[in-house]
Amino acid sequence: MLKIINGALYDPAQEINGQIRAVCVGDDGKIRDAPPEGQPCETVDAAGCAVMAGGVDIHSHIAGTKVNSARSMCPEDHYDHFKPHTATTRAGTGFTVPTSFYTGYEYAGLGYTTVFEAAVPPLEARHAHEELLDVPIIDTGAYTLMGNNYMVMQILAEEDPVGRRERLRDLISWLLESTKGYAVKVVNPGGVESWKWAQGIQNLDTPIPPFGVTPRQIMTGLAEAVRDLGLPHGMHLHCNHLGEAGNYITTLETMRALDGLPVHMTHLQFHAYGQNKKGTLKSAARELADYINEHPNVTCDVGQLVFGPATTMTADAPMQYRLHVVTGHKWINNDVEMESGAGVVPLQYKPKSLVNAIQWCIGLELLLLVKNPWQIVLTTDHPNAGPFSAYPQIIRLLMDRDYRASQMEALNPRVGKHTVLSQLSREYTLEEIAVITRSAAARALGLAQRGNLSVGSCGDIAIYRVQEDKERMFRQPAYVFKDGALVVRDGTAVQSPQGRRLLVRLGDAALPDDLAQEFHNYYSITLANFPVQDEYTPRPEVIPCKKTA
Amino acid sequence: MRVIDLRLTREPNLPLEAERLRPDSLEQTTLDEIYALPLLYGNQTAEAGEFLRGEIRETGDAPGVSLILRGDFRRVKRLGQGMQSGELIIEGSCGFHAGAEMGGGRITIRGDAGDWLGAHMTGGVIRVEGSAGHWAGASYRGKTQGMRGGAIIIHGNAGRMTGTKMRGGLIVVNGDCLEFPGYDMNAGTILIAGHSGRHIGSGMVRGTIIVREGHDLLPTFYHDCTYQPPFWQLMRSYIETQGLVLDGWDVDCFFDRYSGEAMTGGKGEVLLCHTA
Secondary structure (H helix, E strand, O other), rough: OEEOOOOOOEHHHOOOEEEEEEEOOOOOOOOEEEOOOOOOEEEEEEOOOOEOOOOOEEEEEEOOOHHHHHHHOHHHHHOOOEEOOOOOOEEEOOOOOOOHHHHHHHHHHHEEEEEEEEEOOHHHHHHHHHHHOOOEEEEEEEEEEOOHHHHHHHHHHHHHHHHHHHHHHHHHHHHHHHHOOEEEEEOOOOOOHHHHHHOOOOOOOOEEEEOEEEEHHHHHHHHHHHHHHHHOOOOOOOOOOOOOOOOOOHHHHHHHHHHOOOEEEEHHHHHHHEOOOOOOEEEEEHHHHHHHOOOOOOOOOOOOOOEEEEEEEOOOOHHHHHHHHHHOOOOOOEOOOOOOEEEEEEEEOOOOOOOHHHHHHHHHHHHOOOOOOOHHHOOOOOOOOOOOOHHHHHHHHHOOHHHHHHHHOOHHHHHOOOOOOOHOOOOOOHHHHHHHHHHHHHHOOOOOOOOOOOOOOEEEEEEEOOOOHHHHHHHOOOEEEEEEEEEOOOOOOOOOOOEEEEEEEOOOOOOOHHHHHHHHHHHHOOHHHOOOHHOHHHHHHEEOOOOOO | OOEEEEOOOOOOHHHHHEEOOOHHOOOOHHHHHHHOOOOEEEEEEEEEOEEEEEEEEOOOOOOOOOEEOOOEOOEEEOOOOOOOOOOEEEEEEEEOOOOOOOOEEEEEEEOOOOOOOOOOOOEEEEEOOOOOOOOEEEOOHHHHHHHOOOOEEEEEOOOOOOOOOOOOEEEEEEOOOOOOOOOOEEEEEEEEEEEEEEOOOOOOOOOOOEEEEOOOOOOEEEEEEEEEOOOOHHHHHHHHHHHOOOOOOOOOOOOOEEOOOOOHHOEEEEEEEEEO
16 A cells, blocks of 8 residues: 655646646556555655646657667767666656657656557558567557548548448448557548548548548548447547648647537647748647637647657658658658558657747647637647657746747747737646646547546646746656556656556457458558457456447 | 877787777877777777887977877778877778868878778878778768768779768879769769779769879760869879879879769769870
8 A cells, every 4th residue: 555645736637727636546456445544565755745646748759660660760869869778767768759668668767657648550550569568667548540431431432421431430440449449540531541542632522542431521530430339539630731821720620520529639830830921830729729718628638849850750652752852851751551651750849940930839839828728738749840848848837927028039039920829818727737738628538537647547646846937847756656656766767567458348350251351451450460469468357438328 | 299109019900999089089198098098809899008008209399299100000990090190100001991071181091992992081192102991981871971071092003982071181093992972962073094994984973083094984974175174283283292192193194074973963073194
């Protein structure tokens, strides 16, 4: 039994805001009521500290083929960043794409205990799970890419609306089951497939070859299936036209098209760009924030830009190609057969670059303009907009107006014309930080036992020493507990246990016969070799689906 | 001037990483302190004194340190890495990464140098009286800029990928050079007085590569003119002050100027010299 006393609790899910309370974790790793007097227990004195649930990252690229390609492509990312092994932890290197073990230690070292790998093509799922096995401490899960899947589009092109819905549900169940995925991820729906046919998409109603379905049909079809299946997390959506000036119109149209359906809008910063008369970038954060403020069911994460090196990696292959052409930086492209694409381009974000400075401001504007912190989650779309290790700095930017102003002085001076950040005076409170870094993410993911400190929840607890400098405070938690066991002391991992894999169970779905024939005809592997075996998830935790009507 | 004269008493049979042996960090150090310097030896740490013995003497009033290393240092890596001032003389051959990332001072290598000689250097002069390995003045893998300043003068031959991604400075190879000199170079000058391997200036964005006439260039290089570049006289006399006289490369040589590589913008140039 573990008992944490004298700490100021920040548990927004229970509306506890800085009250001094004890937290107890039982031997089963779950939070328990206080034990009766006299029962022996290990006591941790958290006087002067903020006690929060372990952090939850809703969107991060930490494992899988493109992450690994980025590692081999960027030796320069490893020269100056390494940690030697200790008695309990392994050695590791890398800054924007750390090695798998290092990723686990670094995340836990910031107080994060649950992280989701954001984009796994079904064919590469086994690789992602193999790598996640080597990410220690943190609980992980993976989203399965479906937005440009040949079979999904084939079903959506069918005439019979009832049969279509049923068959799509079956296909999604089968895909999630066989890839051991947690949620449906959609990246640039239709856009990647369209690019493979040397075409682009103009808007949500552009037909996509070869079946002629539109991005709108793909998104609504998948989101309806997610609702019907009652998946714990909504459709995780990376909209069309990422990174293009004026793309907020597409983003708004997408949000309207999916109104009422379970959707999580991811890395919204990249989708909140307005357009000046000359076609250059400006902030459209206010337009999106206004929509989100009026629609309390919408959740999003921000994808805040961080100055310095980054490695962009996404299944949005056409976007990566454009980025490669614009920047001239090295590029990897990958065509995942019938399912998706992928690209990797390393970058350097600079405060003096007007575009980068505007992007930086847009992310913060979104965080400050969305009134309800439960609707927006802190991410950097690691490592696309910057590494997750920059979270403490972003927290300081949100909590400290003067620091924000001082950082803005280093930006390109023309940034003020295109953004409204300098007019925003809001400062986040510690409670709101607890919301955007753990509670809101856990709620959006349907994780009832994470992101809060209620009785029965996981004993994942991060304890930060309260300091004036919030970056220092969140950079180095005094203690981090995983299932009640001490895993991090003063920001350094002291243990390396294996985390759990978060999964959904949707029954024994099988691929329909006609699609199995398509699979046989066109995939490079046989159907029997496709599903990821249970051996790849030795510590599974099944998150129940919502009850559906 | 402080002269630190060390002799290799025991040849290491594993690579020895000697980035601590650089003249500018030994200005105040006693001989015993030098012997106690920890050096990575294989996967263990050894003390410099296990391999080196010697003396320290003061000569004249000139400031600075002259570090003289005598023996065969081919298994000793990173000699003079990052040095900013002073003089390092290696009376023998040395291993990989000699003078890498150096910012100033002088390195003289009487024998041969290993790979990555002067990689990422930003200033100073390296003179090799023997031959150099591959990747002289290059960038480490994944980095975008190699050598950015200073000079590497090689009296013998050089290996492959000489001056890869270099961004400034001068590399002179008196002998022959293997394939891909000036690969992806961004700026700076490479002169190869002997025969160069294939693919000269492949992927170059800017910069100058000078070779003798008779070399086949890539099809992405196109002829501009034949002329006498004004800088040649200056460059030639600079190379002579560094102790290298180029045989047959007269002051009044004519050069064929080729622009390229056309695939990457065509702002670089290759000069083919009509040598005597």
